[in-house]
Amino acid sequence: xxxKLKKLDKFDxxxxxxxxxxxxxxxxxxxxxxxxxxxxxxxxxxxxPVWIPIPPAVQNYTNLFKNSNAVIWTxxxxxxxxxxxxxxVLVSSMASYAFAKMNFWGKDVIFLVLISALMIPKEIxxxxxxxVMQYFHLKGxxxxxxxxxxxxxxxxxxxxxxFASVPDSLRxxxxxxxxxxxxxxxxxxxxxCKPGLSALAILTFVQTWNDYLWxxxxxxxxxMKTLQLGVAGMQQENLPDYGLRIAxxxxxxxxxxxxxxxxxxxFTSGITMGAIKE
Amino acid sequence: MRxxxxxxxxxxxxxxxxxxxxxxxxxxxxxxxxxxxEGVRLSLYDIKFLDKEWVGIQNYIDLFSDEVFRKATVxxxxxxxxxxxxxxxxxxxxxxxxxxxxxxxxTFIRGTYYLPTIISMxxxxxxxxxxxxxxxxxxxxxxxxxxxERINFMGNTKYAMPVLIFMVWMVNIxxxxxxxxxxxxxxxxxxxxAADIDGTTRFQKIxxxxxxxxxxxxxxxxxxxxxxxxxxxxxxxxxxxxxxNYATTTMMYLCYQEAFKNNSxxxxxxxxxxxxxxxxxxxxxxxxxFRSDD
Numbered sequence: 001x002x003x004k005l006k007k008l009d010k011f012d013x014x015x016x017x018x019x020x021x022x023x024x025x026x027x028x029x030x031x032x033x034x035x036x037x038x039x040x041x042x043x044x045x046x047x048x049p050v051w052i053p054i055p056p057a058v059q060n061y062t063n064l065f066k067n068s069n070a071v072i073w074t075x076x077x078x079x080x081x082x083x084x085x086x087x088x089v090l091v092s093s094m095a096s097y098a099f100a101k102m103n104f105w106g107k108d109v110i111f112l113v114l115i116s117a118l119m120i121p122k123e124i125x126x127x128x129x130x131x132v133m134q135y136f137h138l139k140g141x142x143x144x145x146x147x148x149x150x151x152x153x154x155x156x157x158x159x160x161x162x163f164a165s166v167p168d169s170l171r172x173x174x175x176x177x178x179x180x181x182x183x184x185x186x187x188x189x190x191x192x193c194k195p196g197l198s199a200l201a202i203l204t205f206v207q208t209w210n211d212y213l214w215x216x217x218x219x220x221x222x223x224m225k226t227l228q229l230g231v232a233g234m235q236q237e238n239l240p241d242y243g244l245r246i247a248x249x250x251x252x253x254x255x256x257x258x259x260x261x262x263x264x265x266x267f268t269s270g271i272t273m274g275a276i277k278e
Numbered sequence: 279m280r281x282x283x284x285x286x287x288x289x290x291x292x293x294x295x296x297x298x299x300x301x302x303x304x305x306x307x308x309x310x311x312x313x314x315x316e317g318v319r320l321s322l323y324d325i326k327f328l329d330k331e332w333v334g335i336q337n338y339i340d341l342f343s344d345e346v347f348r349k350a351t352v353x354x355x356x357x358x359x360x361x362x363x364x365x366x367x368x369x370x371x372x373x374x375x376x377x378x379x380x381x382x383x384x385t386f387i388r389g390t391y392y393l394p395t396i397i398s399m400x401x402x403x404x405x406x407x408x409x410x411x412x413x414x415x416x417x418x419x420x421x422x423x424x425x426x427e428r429i430n431f432m433g434n435t436k437y438a439m440p441v442l443i444f445m446v447w448m449v450n451i452x453x454x455x456x457x458x459x460x461x462x463x464x465x466x467x468x469x470x471x472a473a474d475i476d477g478t479t480r481f482q483k484i485x486x487x488x489x490x491x492x493x494x495x496x497x498x499x500x501x502x503x504x505x506x507x508x509x510x511x512x513x514x515x516x517x518x519x520x521x522x523n524y525a526t527t528t529m530m531y532l533c534y535q536e537a538f539k540n541n542s543x544x545x546x547x548x549x550x551x552x553x554x555x556x557x558x559x560x561x562x563x564x565x566x567x568f569r570s571d572d
Contacts, residue, residue: 124550
C-alpha cells in the first residue's frame with residue numbers, strides 16, 4: 001500500500017486526497033437525512049445537532065404513514081415506475097431489433113429522425129404536451145403519464161448495438177427450423193440481450209421514480225400523487241414538523257439507494273452503452 | 279426461382295419490421311412530434327381560457343421586450359454556463375485522478391459522486407434547503423459558532439444563484455465521471471506505458487494523450503449537461519421559487535409559471551419553442567456521434 005502511494009506523484013496524491021474528502025462530504029447530506037428522520041421531535045432541529053440518535057425513534061415514520069397519504073403515494077410511484085419501465089423495455093426492444101437485424105424501406109431515414117430527438121427532454125415541450133393529453137382525454141390518467149416517456153427514443157439507441165452484436169447465424173438457423181419471426185424475437189433475441197434490457201430497465205425505473213415536473217402538471221388529485229409530488233408538497237406547505245418532512249424524503253430516496261447499491265454495474269453500463277466510442 | 283423466394287422473403291421481413299417498429303413510431307409521432315408542432319402553433323395565438331386569437335409573432339415580440347424574460351434569459355445563460363463549466367472541469371479532474379487507480383477505489387469514488395443523481399432532485403433540495411436554512415441549518419449554526427455572520431443563502435440575490443449552480447453541479451457530476459472514466463479506461467494501455475518509458479511527466483501524459491483522446495466524450499458530456507441544466511425546474515421551485523427578485527428565474531421556470539400559474543399559454547409556448555430550438559441545435563451537433571456504427 002505504502003509502496004503504491006509512493007509511486008504516485010505529489011500532485012496526483014493531493015488530488016486524490018481532495019477527491020476522497022469530497023466523496024465523504026457527499027455522503028454527509030445522506031447521513032443527515034437518515035439520522036434526522038430517526039430523531040425524536042425535540043431533537044430534530046436542536047443545535048448543536050444530535051449526531052447519533054440513540055435510541056433511534058420511528059415516531060416520524062409512524063406519524064407520516066398515519067397523517068398523510070404516504071402509503072398511496074408509494075403505491076402510485078411503484079405503479080407508474082413499473083408501468084413505464086415495462087412499456088419502454090417492450091417497445092424499444094422491438095424497435096431496436098428491427099433496426100439492428102432487419103432490412104426495410106426507409107430504415108435509415110426513420111432511424112435518423114428518431115435519433116435526432118435523442119437528447120430532447122420532454123420538459124421543453126411540456127406545455128403543448130399537456131394540451132395534447134387533453135385532446136386525447138388522457139390528462140390525469142396513469143396511461144397518460146406513462147406514454148410520453150415511452151415515446152422518447154433513448155431505449156432504441158441503447159439497445160440497438162446489443163441486438164446488432166447477436167450473430168446473424170443464430171437468427172438464420174432458427175428461421176430454417178421454421179421458427180416464426182415473433183418467436184425468434186422472444187425466445188432467442190431477448191434472452192441474449194438480457195444485460196442490455198436490465199440496464200435499460202433499471203435506468204428507466206429510477207428516472208421515472210425521480211421524475212417530477214411531468215407528474216406535477218398531469219396529476220391534480222391527492223390520491224393519484226406520487227412520492228416525489230407528495231414529499232415536495234409537504235415541503236411547500238412549510239410544515240413546522242421537520243422530522244415528518246425529512247422522513248418523507250427518506251421514504252422517497254431509500255428505495256432508489258437500495259437499487260443503486262445492488263445494481264451499480266448496470267447503471268455504469270447503461271450510461272456508457274452506445275455513448276462511448278473508442 | 280431463387281430470386282423470387284428472396285423477394286417474397288424480403289417482403290415478409292418488411293412486414294415484420296414495420297410491425298416491430300410501429301409502437302415506437304406511433305408513440306413518437308403522437309407524443310413528441312405532434313406536441314412540438316402544436317407548441318409552435320400555440321405560440322402564435324393569444325390564449326385566454328377558451329378564447330384563442332391569432333396574433334402571429336406578437337408573443338415573441340412581447341417576450342423580448344419583457345424585462346422578466348430578458349432577466350430569465352441572462353439567468354439561464356449564467357446557470358448553464360457555470361453549471362456546465364464546473365461539471366466538466368471537475369469531472370475531468372476527478373476522472374483523470376481516479377481512472378488509473380485500483381478498481382475498488384475507483385468504483386467507490388464513482389459511486390459516491392453518482393449518489394446525488396440517484397436520490398432525486400426533490401429529496402436533494404429538501405435536504406440542502408434545510409442544511410442551508412439561516413435559522414435552523416447546520417451550516418449557519420457552525421458559521422455562527424466560528425464567529426461568522428449567518429447568511430440567508432437562498433434569500434439573498436448574491437448567493438441564490440451560486441447555491442443553485444452548486445445543486446445542478448452535484449446532480450450532473452456523477453454522469454460526467456462515469457462517461458469520462460469509461461472513455462479513459464478505453465485508451466490503449468500500450469500508449470500510456472510507452473509514454474511512461476519515454477519518461478513523460480504525469481502532466482504531459484494528461485495534456486497530450488488523455489485529454490485529446492477523451493475529446494469526443496467531453497464534448498458529448500458538455501452538450502448533455504447543458505441540456506439537463508436548461509430543463510431544471512424543481513430545485514428552483516423548492517429552494518428559491520425563482521427569487522429573490524427574479525434572481526433565479528430561468529427560462530424553464532418562467533415557462534412553467536406562465537403556463538400553469540399565469541395561464542398565458544401562448545407566451546409559455548413561445549418560451550418553449552425558443553428552448554426547443556436551442557436544445558435541438560445543440561443536440562444536432564451530436565448526431566454524427568450517435569449514428570456511427572463502430
